[in-house]
Structures are given as structure tokens and as C-alpha cells.
Amino acid sequence: MTISPAEERICVGAIAGSFGVRGEVRLKSYCANPEDIETYSPLTTEDGSQSFPVVLTRVVKNGFAAHLGGVETKEEADALRGVLLFAPRDRLPALPDDEFYYSDLIGLEVLDTGGTLLGRVKDVQNHGAGDLLELQPPGQSATVLLPFTRAHVPTVDLDAGRIIADPPEGLL
Template sequence: MASDSKLILVGQVSGGFGVKGEVRVTAYTADPMALLGYRDLLRADGSTGLTLLSGRPDKVGLVGRAKEIATKEEADALRGLKLFIPRERLPEPDEDEFYLTDLVGVQARDPEGVVLGTVKSVQNFGADDMLEIAPAAGGQTWYLPFTKDAVPDLHLADGWVLVVRPTEIGEREPD
């Protein structure tokens, strides 16, 4: 795997299922069965996590067999293991579409073109997606709602997004 390859979180081991060595995987993909298509799922460090051999849908993902697991105890021992695939294994998005992960690393510029920082991550704390911005001048990161009002223009091919900071997270007035 290329060292510059982005890893995308696609699932997490929930533990064993039954007594025959099957594993339950919570899927973070639109179609949980897509995990079978990816087959080779990686750990965060890029090493092999699970090699899915077969599976069936489950209420939160899939239940299946993996090359690395022979017993329920082995499956339970992997509970919590996050599973990734390289970004390049995802299908290319349609025109005017993108993956949220493609926002990570782009510059956040204000309407005057000033670089405010870099998108560090995209988070969702239960409501809407939020961009975590690492300030260009250093210091604590800040969050920006990923809405049309706050991020009206995306220039991903050029490596930047236009951001409009709501007044409540704008620059503080000196005391």
C-alpha cells in the first residue's frame, strides 16, 4: 500500500456471533454487504485486520467468516477493532459529488482569500457534519458546521474551500 494512501474507516468488529467462529462487524458503509466486496480490511496502521470470506446481513452490519478467526473467543478478542480500506478502493464519485474524507487536508479560506487554516477532520456528533479546522497560525482547532451558509464553495481540485465563520466563532474582541 502506498504510504500516502488515505485509509477510510468502513467498519468495526462488534465481537463473536454464535459458537462457530463467526464475527459480527458494524458497517459504516451505505450498504453493509459492501464490506464483503472489499474483502481485505486493514487496521489503522495499514496492516491486515480481517479478510472476509463470507457473510450475511445483520441489523448493524454483517455476520461472517474471516480468515483470521476460527473461534468465538478469537472474534471476541478483536471487539472494537476498527477496519479500514484505502481511499482509492472507493468508486469515484459522480460529478459534483465527493466523499467527506476528501475534505481533510484542504485549506479553509475566508471570502477575502485569507487562509484561516486546514481541515483536520470531519466529525459528526449526532446532528450535522462539522469541519474541524486547524488554524494557520497554530493554536486550538475550531469547528465549523458543514452547511451551505458556512461553506458556500468547494474547490477540492484546487485544494481549498470557502468558509464563512458564524459570528459566535469569529475572532474575539479584545477585553
């Protein structure tokens, strides 16, 4: 299935399992303002095969309790544990010049300040201390984590499909 830019979807959350016995789910939001996930409803699964209207019911530990359209029982909610939820990109807000959706960064070439290819962005991670670009260096199976800070990544050029990086000494 090919997705055109107009149909591009961004992962905005995940289902962490059931909440209670009436078909509610525990919902993790990946949005900058977590409660905004409801405004991007309906949300779809990664392959687009299922669509769910979302109604947040209350704040719970590490997320929200929510009703998803079509999910009526605890068993149905449990079966959705781990499912990522996506919103069409055109429903999401435009970002300032120095902010990016993770999906925009994945796959970009990373060059050093001298123009040497360092690799491609395989993933973007955040373990609580800031974003990290997971780079796949050419010809290597191991990946490298590059801090995604202005000091180490001075330029992101989405139009050209590349990132200019000044990695910390000894990283590569």
C-alpha cells in the first residue's frame, strides 16, 4: 500500500490494554499536549484497517482511560494492547521551524560538517533525557545514538532529505 503525502499518517498514541470491564482502554498519548489526541479522532491502526473514534474519559496513571468506537468489552480492549494509533498528518498542527515529527527524520541521510556520509536515521528515541537519533552507519550492522541537540545537529533540511551533524568526539 503506497501512502501519498496527502494521506500520510503520524503515530499519536498507543493502546496499553483494557481499563475496567466496560470496554475502555488505557491510552498512551505521544502528543505534545497529551489530551490533544482526542481532537485528532478518528484514529487508525498502522495498516489503516481499523478506525476508532476516541473519547477520553479520565486521566489515569501514564495516560488516559478512553472509549474507542466499536470496542465494547474488556476482551476486545485487551486484544488491542500494543496497537499504535495514527492520525492523518493534515489534522495535526504545523510545527515551528526548529521542531520535527519523528517520522520526518527517519530515513534522512546524515552528513558530517565536511560532507562525509555518517549514515541514515533508522529511528528517533527518547528515554527521558532528550531525543536521540539512531544512525545506521553505511556498511555496519550496529547503530549509533546521536544526541538530537542544536550543538550536535545544527541543520535539518527536510527538503533536501539530509541532516548535517557535528557528533561528539569519539562517537563514530
